[in-house]
Amino acid sequence: MGSMISMANRIYQAFNPPVQSARAGDALKFGVLGAASIAPLALITPAKSHPEVIIQAVSSRDRKKAEEFAKAHGIPEVKDTYEDILNDPNIDCVFIALPNALHYEWATRAIRAGKHVLLEKPSVSNATEAELLFNLPELSQPNGPVILEAFHSRFFPAWSYFRSLVDPANVAHVNAVSMIPWWGTSKDDIHFNYNLSGGSMMAMGTYNLAVMRLLFDAEPEECLDCQVHSYTDGVHDKCDWDFNAKFRFPNGGIGEASSTLKGPTYWTPSHVTVTQNEVILSDKSLPDSQLKAQKRELTLHGFVHGIFWHRIDIKDVFEIRDRDTGKVVRRWEEKTNHKAYTFKEAGGQFADLPGESFWMSYRHQLEQFVNRIKGRKTQEWVDGKDSIAQMKMLDMAYEKSGLGPRPTSSFR
Structure with missing residues (x-):
């Protein structure tokens, strides 16, 4: 209660x-x-x-x-x-x-x-x-x-904390999911107007693609697949109402993203899950004939609008193995979860950053926007290079889908 x-x-x-x-x-x-x-x-x-x-x-x-x-x-x-x-x-x-x-x-x-x-x-x-x-x-x-x-x-404390838990070079797989229920949109919305650059990838999907880029700390090499459902009638032509895309990143990892603007009645929070490659840990308590392996899975529930509700789940799977045969001697899981509505709750390197528990991600963003204009330090930022890379990834997905990128303005 x-x-x-x-x-x-x-x-x-x-x-x-x-x-x-x-x-x-x-x-x-x-x-x-x-x-x-x-x-x-x-x-x-x-x-x-x-x-x-x-x-x-x-x-x-x-x-x-x-x-x-x-x-x-x-x-x-x-x-x-x-x-x-x-x-x-x-x-x-x-x-x-x-x-x-x-x-x-x-x-x-x-x-x-x-x-x-x-x-x-x-x-x-x-x-x-x-x-x-x-x-x-x-x-x-x-x-x-x-x-x-x-x-x-990207400016919300929970996202900063979550990202700090991830080792980008060691990421094997990222899966990012978002949605809007069917009753939250209509066919006449700008989301479904091609001439206004509509589409689910342009709407919620852009969040999914961004988190993949940030968690791999790299740009995708290729869009391996992009399946969509889209309109084919007049003004709504080429506008996807859902998509499922798969990308390959430079370290060999795979990123998957899916979103829909016609989701089920119940609005479920966005979530992103990161699976990291197995690592061998140093454990001096073990005999020389054994080794200790760890595989980590991290999930941030509510990565889009964390103010309403979010949770960071950390699941570590440990194995003690025979060094020569690879036989598993012992296996166990450890699970923890965290929340960070403020940077103080995030702790560590973030503990002294400003913010109140009622600050939405938009309020944190405004804080940094003003700081940048005033010449003060910004703890998070989206620079032009980042924004260009983001649009290149969206174009890559739209090309693979067969719908093609959104139209270019004639304004110069």
Whole structure:
């Protein structure tokens, strides 16, 4: 009962954080491009508890929608166009949560206007756009604009702790699974619009592919297989609603990813399981004729939205063997589990990092985004090279599936 009450309190505070009424004099003012449903979760709510962030303005292609959005979320200004936000010298940063196909154009326009950019994932539609965006000359200038692909899950304490348990060179297999129930999407959603760069791999699947890259600490050499179910009718053409992909990594390890936007009624948490190669341990208590072997399996349940619930399972299988014959003398398992809603709970190298138990991954992400703009140390980051590699992996999977990468914008 106590854990349920603790969970309820944590989640309530996450969505109703203590408001920082006194804002810093040099607080960053954000403009939101598009009155998107993700904006409250990804920026507006996290900003309430950040003393250096003000949500100043919003713009939508539908003025009425923008006005209703601004009223609902206490945003003081409504702009007629996205350009009006970019042209406003009072705006420091923009949050771009437009359909995927518009990310490249408006991120490029924002960078050229000197605005810092928090860009919803996936960053763009394909690797061609990623190369163009993240190699913009403005991004390499001293004190130039900052851009961050908003892979919020990478900023959560549980993920940092989980990754610290993994030896990338020794990873044999990674399996990453995510889902959205069937009732959470509809055929008319942007997820299923090819011209807007839709598809399950672009939606939830991008999380799965990212965790594989990070756990192997390498880029895949080949997509071995990618099975999809997709639409073949008009505007929905080439949009996958689920996928199952397999990749080979440089150390010979295999990564598998699967996701669906038409999952079962009950929403199950995302999970990623890492199987490491067997290692031989030094154990001086054993006679010379025997050796001790260990094989480790690690699972992070809830790697996408850890604030709601997550758990890290560690299973170690040990064997004592005859050194000459390989015969197993003794075999046993040891299982433990951990949680880390704060960096203090993660402990070790993370213990002194900031954060409260109610901080969502988006709040941790915002902390680092502000730190980078302010020239302070960032404990986690997604740089342009990383974002380009991510889109190359997505393209690789789409090529293998037969659907092909999402279309490239004509904007330059």
